[in-house]
Amino acid sequence: MSRHESRRVMHEVRMRRLAVRRVERLTPHMQRIVLGGAELEGFFSGAPDDHVKLFFPNDAGELVFPKRGPNGLEYPPGADPSPMRDYTPRHHDTLHGELTVDFVLHGDGPASTWADAAKVGDVIGAGGPRGSFVVADDFDHYVLVADETGLPAIGRWLEEMPASASATVLVEVPDESDRQVLFTDAQCDVRWFERDGVDAAVSTLLEDALRGVSPKGDAFYWIAAESRRARNMRLMLAERGVPKEWVRATGYWKADGTDDEDE
Numbered sequence: 001m002s003r004h005e006s007r008r009v010m011h012e013v014r015m016r017r018l019a020v021r022r023v024e025r026l027t028p029h030m031q032r033i034v035l036g037g038a039e040l041e042g043f044f045s046g047a048p049d050d051h052v053k054l055f056f057p058n059d060a061g062e063l064v065f066p067k068r069g070p071n072g073l074e075y076p077p078g079a080d081p082s083p084m085r086d087y088t089p090r091h092h093d094t095l096h097g098e099l100t101v102d103f104v105l106h107g108d109g110p111a112s113t114w115a116d117a118a119k120v121g122d123v124i125g126a127g128g129p130r131g132s133f134v135v136a137d138d139f140d141h142y143v144l145v146a147d148e149t150g151l152p153a154i155g156r157w158l159e160e161m162p163a164s165a166s167a168t169v170l171v172e173v174p175d176e177s178d179r180q181v182l183f184t185d186a187q188c189d190v191r192w193f194e195r196d197g198v199d200a201a202v203s204t205l206l207e208d209a210l211r212g213v214s215p216k217g218d219a220f221y222w223i224a225a226e227s228r229r230a231r232n233m234r235l236m237l238a239e240r241g242v243p244k245e246w247v248r249a250t251g252y253w254k255a256d257g258t259d260d261e262d263e
């Protein structure tokens with residue numbers, strides 16, 4: 001096998017109905033929700049930046065799921081579809097049949113609103129993960145960069161990293177009280193940045209910090225942030241000559257008026 005070979009692994013997609021088992025306010029802007037139920041049987045997530053498609057009740061309070069048809073996902077004619085959003089499987093406990101998802105409470109939108117009010121017994125739908133991007137484990141260094149939407153993936157990644165790995169982690173959160181305790185065996189330099197009232201779509205804290213990061217040896221860069229910001233950081237690394245296979249920059253959300261697509 002050649003060096004630094006990341007690979008994509010595909011999984012069979014299933015739709016599941018899952019019920020809330022526990023709700024925990026991790027920090028002022030992060031709600032942890034533990035989901036469970038018989039339909040979690042067979043769930044598999046193979047990498048920290050996997051995502052599940054979560055389906056929330058529509059305006060009538062109903063869950064209306066799509067089915068895969070010849071033209072992709074299709075809803076029954078005339079149906080009011082459930083809003084669908086992407087979320088990271090933060091932790092999967094196979095023993096107890098539980099899936100943990102951490103929701104940013106950003107104050108708007110069906111997912112954030114649902115998570116803010118979620119209570120034990122509430123039911124949502126989950127589809128996927130459809131695939132996993134398994135990053136090569138032979139890089140000299142890993143640079144993980146994210147706003148709070150990427151924090152669940154970073155938390156999981158650090159927990160799964162071996163002691164031999166080394167990482168620089170740049171995390172931007174609304175304010176100091178949104179910092180989390182992150183656990184890892186890896187040699188890790190975690191740097192927190194607080195926006196303190198600046199809009200997450202226009203902040204440049206991560207960009208400024210990334211400019212100053214120059215790891216020794218071959219480094220893999222993982223970036224998750226607002227779409228335009230993720231793309232700008234990818235361009236910054238390209239201009240620096242970092243091979244594009246060593247960068248995974250994903251727009252995790254879009255500010256209003258942004259129409260660009262990132263990965």
Ligand SMILES: Cc1cc2nc3c(=O)[nH]c(=O)nc-3n(C[C@H](O)[C@H](O)[C@H](O)COP(=O)(O)OP(=O)(O)OC[C@H]3O[C@@H](n4cnc5c(N)ncnc54)[C@H](O)[C@@H]3O)c2cc1C
Nearest residue numbers: 051086087088103104106109110111112252253254255256
């Ligand atoms: C692969 C992947 C994994 C993700 N994992 C997670 C995760 O584990 N936890 C998590 O919380 N999010 C995660 N996200 C981001 C999440 O899908 C988006 O933030 C999503 O838009 C939230 O949906 P909503 O219904 O709350 O808001 P929407 O209806 O999508 O948006 C409503 C309004 O809120 C704005 N908005 C949306 N998200 C944010 C935000 N984070 N901060 C400020 N304004 C926002 C929009 O611009 C819009 O104006 C992930 C995204 C991807 C692509």
